[in-house]
Amino acid sequence: MEWSSYHRLEDIHGYMDYLAETFPDVCSVVSIGNSVEGRPLKVIRISNGKANAPALWIDGGIHAREWISPAAVTYIINHLVENSEDLEADYYILPVANPDGYEYTFTRDRLWRKNRKRSVGSQCTGVDLNRNFGYRWGGLGTSKDPCREIYAGSGPFSEPETNAIRYFFEASAANFKAYLTFHSYGQYILYPWGYDKRVPPDYADLEMVGKQMATAIKKAGGANSVYTVGNSATTLYAASGGSDDWAKAILKIKYAYTIELRDTGKYGFVLPARYITPTAKEALAAVMVVTEACKSL
Ligand code: ING
Ligand code: ZN
DSSP states (O other): OSSSOOOOOOHHHHHHHHHHOOOOEEEEEEEEOTTTOEEEEEEEOOOOOTTTTTTEEEEOSSTTTHHHHHHHHHHHHHHHHGGGGGGGGGOOOOOOOHHHHHHHHTTTTTOOOOOOBOTTOOOOBBOOGGOOSSSSSSOOTSSSSSSSBBBBBBSOSSSSSHHHHHHHHOOOOOOOEEEEEEEESSSSEEEOSSSOOOHHHHHHHHHHHHHHHHHHHHHHHOOTOEEEEEEHHHHHHOOOHHHHHHHHHHHSSEEEEEEEEESSOOOOOOOOOOHHHHHHHHHHHHHHHHHHHHOOO
16 A cells, blocks of 8 residues: 555555455454445454553544545554554554445545435435434434435434444444544544533543644644644534544543544645645554553553
8 A cells, every 4th residue: 555645445445454464463354344335344453462452443434525534544554553563552443434435436526425325205315424323313513404414314323334333332342442533624633522512521631632642743744733622512513423422422432532634724625645644644643642541541
């Protein structure tokens, strides 16, 4: 894999399978389910087998058009596997959480956001997977209209893509301490809640580690790599049914963040490929800060 261009789903999945075949002692790939159109939801587990390691979940590509997210997440995978002897946590990584939407942005509509579910009784297609998780589903910042970009679906976890993530966590015995979901764009480090402007009881910890991430990102990326830290609803806008709210409230995973990668609007979702490597280095710096925070829990 190289990071000078954006890759199709097949390339990303092929790269994951290649890593699992080449480095069977440190990584393995499982499909946690299938998308609406039957594409696998591939998760790579990276671990060097050290006992009592905390586990981190990382996903990308929940929103189809946010191409920098799967690109940065695959870069993180590459780094973790290449430096596996130093790992201090176990990582479970889903680089493309919305594979149907992702492929659709290559073949039909570069700015598609949702999955590809056909709605009964509507001409419109697609559920916003980041409104479909089962905590405070259907609240502020969502829509019941299948034609809207923020359509929350017919019910919580109505979509196979979100349901597969839920099922994975129900079945997993790993000791998850962090849930990081990568989006674009805007350069934000967001923590719960998204459903309204309240904050969790331990928000001071989330704020502190968030600020540490922002500092590490600036160091990695330079003067323009300024990321704003705060709770989602206050910093950006209210949105219910997001994955980070569910991870925090239901799974009780302490460090739940939505990270909005580059840029701040010049190119938006259509970030030129020359920015993949610098942006991915920022994302990696954030992951390393969270890993460190998880170790001391
Ligand atoms: N932004 C997120 C969205 O789903 C978000 C922002 C995340 C808001 C979590 C609230 C909670 O709308 C993008 N770019 O998708
Ligand atoms: Zn998004």
